[in-house]
Amino acid sequence: MNEQRRAINNLMAIAPVFSICCYFFVYQIEENISIIPSKEELIQDFSFRKSSSSHKTKKENKEETENEHEILYEKRLPDFIITGMQKCGTTVLKYFLEAHPKLITPKLGEIHFFEKDWNFEQGKEWYLDKMPNASPELLIFEKTPDYMAVPIVAKRIFEMKPDIKIIVLTCDPVKRAFSNYLHLKSVKRPPYEVAPGVQEVINSTFEEAILSAFTTSLGAPNADFLFGKSKINEKKKNELKTIFNSYLDKFWEEERRFPMPASLLIRGHFTYFMEKWLQIFPSENFLTIDGNLLTAAPWKACSQVEEFLKIENFFNESSFTKENENSKFYCIKKHRKMKYCSKPGGKKGRTLSQNMTKEAENALMIFYDAIS
Ligand SMILES: Nc1ncnc2c1ncn2[C@@H]1O[C@H](COP(=O)(O)OS(=O)(=O)O)[C@@H](OP(=O)(O)O)[C@H]1O
Secondary structure, three states: OHHHHHHHHHHHHHHHHHHHHHHHHHHHHHHHHHHOOOHHHHHHHHHHHHHHHOOOOHHHHHHHHHHHHHHHOOEOOOOEEEEEOOOOOHHHHHHHHOOOOOEEOOOOOOOOOOOOHHHHOOOHHHHHHHOOEOOOOOEEEEEOOOHHHOOOHHHHHHHHOOOOEEEEEEOOHHHHHHHHHHHHHHOOOOHHHOOOOHHHHHOOOHHHHHHHHHHHHHOHHHHHHHOOOOOOOHHHHHHHHHHHHHHHHHHHHOOOOOOOOHHHHHOOOHHHHHHHHHOOOOHHHEEEEEHHHHHHOHHHHHHHHHHHHOOOOOOOHHHEEEOOOOOOOEEEOOOOOOOOOEOOOOOOOHHHOOOOOHHHHHHHHHHHHHHO
16 A cells, blocks of 8 residues: 555656656647648748849849839830931940930841831831830930931831931941941841842942942943043033932832942932931931041030930040040940940941042042032
8 A cells, every 4th residue: 555655656746747748748749840831831932042042143133124114114116216327327326325324225226117118017016016115204216227218218207206306427428338338248138138239239349339330320421430530520510410319319209219239329428318308307306417526526426416305414525435545436434433445246347447449439539529
């Protein structure tokens, strides 16, 4: 009996200790069970860790911002277009202008909407789709230098947006023709994109191409006359001007594109095209910039654009620099703190390393002097 009582007493003595141990044991199990996550929690946790542990790449961040941008902003028709003249520095002007915080341009280099029928036939929605998403305070612009010299374009633009602003760069037509020639020779195009006469230019020297251009637009005797002359009288100038302009009028009135190689000459005839565009748009819609100014002092050319668009000044001399002392061309420091200079891609500057013959240059100078 005594032994039984002793056993009970012992049990009772260890009971609190036992129950405390049991309590802690169960509590720990429960605790452990409670930290085992559910499947959903696991998935959430995994995705959380994934997004927090892997730092987002610049591309991911950019895409995210663009998506937000797309949701917030609408695509709109451009506020202004750089329509030409082809080979006068339109690429570099676009490149410089897109550094301005108020200006935005499509990622695609040139849209070619108004002059390429197969694009125009896709309709306004197609064009709008090419535009960037822009907040209302930004001005959208695009540049397609082919617009200026294609007859139907001015009318098409006016019908879509009569108050659009138009920027045209001018430059020395003689150098422009040579630049155009070098461009045609170097650009590889799919066969269906090769316009009439382009192949002939590609297979010719510059001099041959110019002689052929004079022949088709002015007739063989005048073509021969222009080569080898140093001066011509007023009567002859007027005669050449009349013949050349009536050749152009035929295409313009029939809304046909100018063929190569004559187009090498035609695309430099700024006053002809300007007159035609002014029959459709009022003069206040236009800003004409001297391409030489763009090359020599791009901050001045860009400030002309700022004034024309009535936007705040962003460009000054210190926005631009040259790669080295011998560079002819300026490039831009796109951000104020940018140390290095940025320039458009592609092969701009072909005319820096190649020259036309004196004969071709002379014939072109006499020709443009006559027709302008
Ligand atoms: N800063 C600067 N950097 C590079 N290029 C410059 C610059 N300023 C003017 N240019 C001249 O621009 C010429 C090309 O003109 P475009 O861009 O209008 O050509 S295109 O119509 O878009 O093909 C290009 O002609 P090429 O020399 O024949 O390449 C240049 O002479």
